[in-house]
Amino acid sequence: MSILKVKDLCASYSSSGPEILKGISFDVAENDFLAIIGPSGAGKSTLIRCINRLVEPTSGQIYFHGQDITKLSLRGLRNIRRGIGMIFQEFNLIDRMSVMDNLLSGRLGFTGNMRTLFKAFKRQDIDSALKLLERVGLSDQVDKRADELSGGQRQRVGIARALMQDPKLLLLDEPTSSLDPKISREIMNLVKEMAFELKVPCLCNIHDVQLAMDFCNKIIGIQEGTKMFEGTPESLNKEKLQEIYAMEVL
């Protein structure tokens, strides 16, 4: 069954500016770990940001559990966003807050304004934060400030924050691009394991083709806002890659 259905999605940053996405369609099914590959500037980040409308699409539909995200009001959009976790290239943690507060920020959509003001998060949120920190191996860093952690540790916090939302879909925007190759694999492994355990489908931007082939069950290749390829990692051969990247791939 498809969780997310994207149809003819178009996007541009200004009404007169160039189209970044030119009618992209694809589906994400229940247990998918779908990778989006393509050269820099192809529109990968824009595509993923359209899903939770951090970028407003200009036309097309995005059905999430049957509901069209593009038609939602602000309040409806916030409700949908609560169920979609997002992990970023630059981690996007709140540097001056503790690891715990960063995790709890994943619960903001479920927390009232007064509780937010006094950081009075619910007991069960703190419990699940501690459990998640243990799972990602950061139990000893609970009280550290986020900017004291290393890159790999920060991305673990980023993953845990996204999972705090109890997401029904995970969006990953180049989650390993700020990390070294070894840590990148660890992070991808962790995401894959967690996604499998919690049965969350993932949609992942990634420019490292090898990582995409190793960790994902489906790959979409885009170039200049158009889908050039869709299929399993096995069916992605050298010719297809050359087409996506419009260059000689060694």
Place this chain on the structure above:
Amino acid sequence: MNFIKKTILNTDQTVLKAEDIIAYRSRKRGSRIFVYAFLSVIVLWSVKVTIIEDTDWERMGSIGKVISSAARFFGVDFNLFPDLLIPSLETLMISFLGTFLGVLICIPATWFGALNITPFKPITYPIGRLLMTLSRSIHEIVWALFFVSVFGLGALAGIFSIAVRSVGFIAKMSAEAIEDINPGPIEAIRSTGANGFQVLLFGIIPQVIPQVLSVIIFEWEINIRRSAILGLVGAGGLGLVFFRQMNTFNFHGVTAVILAILGIIIIGEFVSHYVRKKVT
């Protein structure tokens, strides 16, 4: 060198000769002499009007008399110090409450005046910027005269003039800090389904709080100086005592007040330096 070629000599030759450079400079010499002459005339004219004609030379008398006039201030009226304690505290309180009230007024001014969070750019952004400019372009003494005529004599007028005068600097620096924030964490917080208020609390404020606190404390330090003189126009504090000592020709008393002002300013500087180090 391109400038010389294109605008003055109008040649296309790629290498300039010494003659070209000399020719260029001698052409420029005339206008340079004119600028110097013009500045000299302005200065001399100002001296004539404001110093030579405007000073009461008769009353000033000889150089000896000038020195003895100045010497009247040497010496401190120690008897005055007990009476300075309350006004000193009042001055500190005016600066403190004034800064606090100013920060409150800054909240809407900053919100409106920061390009990336202003609610409705074509209208609210100019309003925010106008508030900041208005606050800064009017001197605190003028604000104090205004508020004394509104609230009457006393510390309240001082507090309000300090508050209003502080808005310009604090709001401008805070708005600029907000304009410079990293948009990444904001995206992350928005993507969790947080509302605007929560984005402010978790995404924006943590990023700017050290800068904003530092600016507020710095402004408070300046406000101590300001509130020390506001009494001159009847807005309470040490300035009022200063004014009275001056009127009763108690020149040693004036010196005592100046020392008291110096004292609280030094205290303020110490506190400011220490706290600002802590927050950044």
